[in-house]
Amino acid sequence: MMIGLRKYTTKRPPTLILTFSVIFFVIIVTAYIYSTPTTPQRPEKCSFYSSEGCRTRDLFPNTQFSRELTDQEIESRVVVKDLLNFVPLQTTTPKVAFMFMTPGSLPFEKLWHLFFQGHEGKFSVYVHASKEKPRHISKYFIGREIHSEPVSWGSFAMVEAERRLLANALLDPDNHHFVLLSDSCVPIRHFEFVYSYLMYTNVSFIECFLDPGPHGNGRFIKYMLPEVELKDFRKGSQWFTMKRQHAIIVIADSLYYTKFKYHCRPNMEGGRNCYSDEHYLPTLFHMLDPGGISNWSVTYVDWSEGKWHPRTFAGRDVNYDVLKALTSFDQSPHITSELKRTILMTPCMWNGSKQPCYLFARKFYPDALERLMYFFYNTTTI
Ligand SMILES: *[C@@H]1O[C@H](CO)[C@@H](O)[C@H](O)[C@H]1NC(C)=O
Ligand SMILES: *[C@@H]1O[C@H](CO)[C@@H](O)[C@H](O)[C@H]1NC(C)=O
Ligand SMILES: *[C@@H]1O[C@H](CO)[C@@H](O)[C@H](O)[C@H]1NC(C)=O
Ligand SMILES: *[C@@H]1O[C@H](CO)[C@@H](O)[C@H](O)[C@H]1NC(C)=O
Numbered sequence: 001m002m003i004g005l006r007k008y009t010t011k012r013p014p015t016l017i018l019t020f021s022v023i024f025f026v027i028i029v030t031a032y033i034y035s036t037p038t039t040p041q042r043p044e045k046c047s048f049y050s051s052e053g054c055r056t057r058d059l060f061p062n063t064q065f066s067r068e069l070t071d072q073e074i075e076s077r078v079v080v081k082d083l084l085n086f087v088p089l090q091t092t093t094p095k096v097a098f099m100f101m102t103p104g105s106l107p108f109e110k111l112w113h114l115f116f117q118g119h120e121g122k123f124s125v126y127v128h129a130s131k132e133k134p135r136h137i138s139k140y141f142i143g144r145e146i147h148s149e150p151v152s153w154g155s156f157a158m159v160e161a162e163r164r165l166l167a168n169a170l171l172d173p174d175n176h177h178f179v180l181l182s183d184s185c186v187p188i189r190h191f192e193f194v195y196s197y198l199m200y201t202n203v204s205f206i207e208c209f210l211d212p213g214p215h216g217n218g219r220f221i222k223y224m225l226p227e228v229e230l231k232d233f234r235k236g237s238q239w240f241t242m243k244r245q246h247a248i249i250v251i252a253d254s255l256y257y258t259k260f261k262y263h264c265r266p267n268m269e270g271g272r273n274c275y276s277d278e279h280y281l282p283t284l285f286h287m288l289d290p291g292g293i294s295n296w297s298v299t300y301v302d303w304s305e306g307k308w309h310p311r312t313f314a315g316r317d318v319n320y321d322v323l324k325a326l327t328s329f330d331q332s333p334h335i336t337s338e339l340k341r342t343i344l345m346t347p348c349m350w351n352g353s354k355q356p357c358y359l360f361a362r363k364f365y366p367d368a369l370e371r372l373m374y375f376f377y378n379t380t381t382i
Contacts, residue, residue, distance in 0.1 A: 073227055076255045080288050083252065088244040094176040096198050097124050097169035101151070101161055102183035103131035106141070107366035111373055113138035115187045122195055126169050128161050156265050158238065158277040159257075166247045177201075179241045184312070184363040185299060186372055188326050190380075194359045197298070201350060204246045207236030207297040208282035209344055213337030219274040223263040227255060228283060236282035236334075239299040239362070249288065256284050296332035296346040300361040303335050312363040318371040320379065332357045 069077065088094075100106060106127075116123060116138075125144045127134060130151035136142045146168040151157040162180060169175050177198040187194065198205075211217065220233045242250070257280070264274035285293045302311040313322075334344045348357035364372065 067226065070226065072255050076253065077288075079252055080249055083245055083249050084289055084292070086245055086248070088176050089173050091174045091176075093121050093174055094199060095122055095124050095172070095174045096195055097126060097172070097175040097178045099126045099128070099162075099165040099169055099178060099180050100183065101128050101130070101158075101165065101180060102134065103151075104129055104183075105132075105134040105136075106183050108183070108186050108364070108369060108372070109136065109138050109141055111186055111369060111376060113140060114373060114376055115191055116140045119191045119195070122191075124169065124172060124175060126165050128165050130157075130161065154266050154273070154275045154277070156261050156276050159260070159280055162238070162277070163250060163257075166242075167251055170244070170247055170251065176244050177241060178244070178247050179360075180239055181299070181360060182239065182362060185239065185360050186362070186364055186368075187359065187376070188300070188323060188361045189359050190376075197350070197355075197359060198241055201243075203292055203294045204243050204285070205241040205296065205298045206281055206285055206293040207240075207332075207334065208234045208286050208293055208295045209236060209334040209336075209346075211235045211334075211336045213339075213341075215337035218337075219264065219272065219279065221263055221268065221272065221274070224259050228259055228287075232283060232287050233279065234282035234286045235278055236295075237297045237299065237301065238277040238281075239297055239301075239360070240281060241298055243292075246285065246289070246292065250281070250284070253284065256280070256287075294346075294348075296334075296348060296357060298357065298359045300326050300329070300358040301363070303333075306335075306341070310363055312365055313368055314365045315367040315369075315371050318364075318368050318375070320375060323375050323379075326358055326361050327356055329357045330354050 098112075106112070116125075125140050127141060127145045128148045128151075129145055130148055134141075134145070146164060148164070149157060149161065151161050165180065166178060169178055179198070189197075216235045217230060217233055220228075220230050224233075260276045260280040260283075264276045264279055266273045266275065268274060305311050329348070331345045331347045334346065336342045336344065348355055
């Protein structure tokens with residue numbers, strides 16, 4: 001075979017060889033010109049000489065990618081692109097969905113009742129009770145449980161529960177904004193303030209920051225590649241609020257969801273821990289719609305003690321000055337986990353102007369209920 005082939009080539013007439021050489025030369029030169037870094041990117045470059053980034057550039061001309069996207073990524077991105085442009089049905093009574101993730105009964109249900117009272121029609125309540133059926137005292141909570149599964153701290157089941165809540169809340173087309181809360185969260189603003197803050201914003205309030213330390217980037221493993229790169233890996237509190245478009249994107253996502261499900265969980269190889277509830281949504285939206293999220297959470301939490309769990313307020317800690325202080329912050333801290341912890345500050349910009357950061361707060365011991373009720377009821381300034 002080899003010999004036959006060689007014989008065949010040597011028999012070719014010299015003119016033909018020359019022609020081929022010229023064509024070959026032209027191809028090389030053109031390819032070189034088009035790939036010279038100083039030449040502006042031209043779409044024609046894609047058709048012949050280089051496959052790198054072409055499809056990707058044609059589909060997403062306004063976004064920079066450092067590599068060719070996989071088929072699955074392109075599928076995911078086109079869906080997301082359309083969903084981002086989708087405008088929710090203009091219903092007459094847009095509502096905020098309050099989604100509670102709790103092991104059982106809610107210690108602050110009485111306070112939430114006070115919060116909701118008089119605003120019927122502007123909110124809906126969903127409860128995911130992962131351990132035992134809650135006992136309710138408020139009519140706003142009775143019968144609002146959704147199907148629930150057990151959730152242990154830090155497990156991926158947490159993200160599954162968030163999705164379950166979103167899916168149930170999305171069934172109601174009047175729900176335009178979605179808030180995730182825990183049993184230890186309390187409102188620190190009156191309903192009207194919260195409603196306008198969430199309903200008339202153009203972003204989702206999802207905390208998102210870069211933590212180069214062991215409890216941030218240190219949790220990333222290479223199995224997340226190529227779709228999730230270290231440079232895109234982000235951290236943030238799980239207590240989000242979300243626009244309807246973003247809630248649908250979360251439900252539609254299976255690519256990144258699966259990546260995190262298998263490669264960001266406690267007790268991975270080498271004893272490594274990763275907690276999807278702190279990384280999945282910040283990373284997802286950092287990649288898919290960075291300008292569409294606030295980067296801070298509207299739920300206050302105090303990590304300044306530097307322990308494994310945040311500071312928890314007891315009844316004796318609750319007074320007017322403390323509550324006033326919580327409502328007055330206009331920038332929000334993010335603490336990184338390096339040896340020399342740094343505190344990054346995000347100014348709380350709402351529709352282009354600086355606004356108070358927080359609508360809710362955690363964590364509180366159940367004995368704080370009476371004092372919280374007192375201040376919530378008797379103070380108009382919070
Ligand atoms: C947001 O800001 C723009 C410009 O200042 C203003 O026209 C618009 O009404 C604001 N939106 C809300 C919901 O306040
Ligand atoms: C959030 O941070 C991203 C960068 O990570 C930035 O592009 C975006 O504008 C920020 N969002 C707001 C509302 O400032
Ligand atoms: C939100 O509104 C502000 C102020 O009008 C604007 O600067 C920003 O680009 C908007 N963001 C989005 C995601 O629409
Ligand atoms: C409001 O203050 C009055 C007078 O101090 C008190 O009797 C009442 O219980 C307070 N309301 C609540 C909900 O705590």
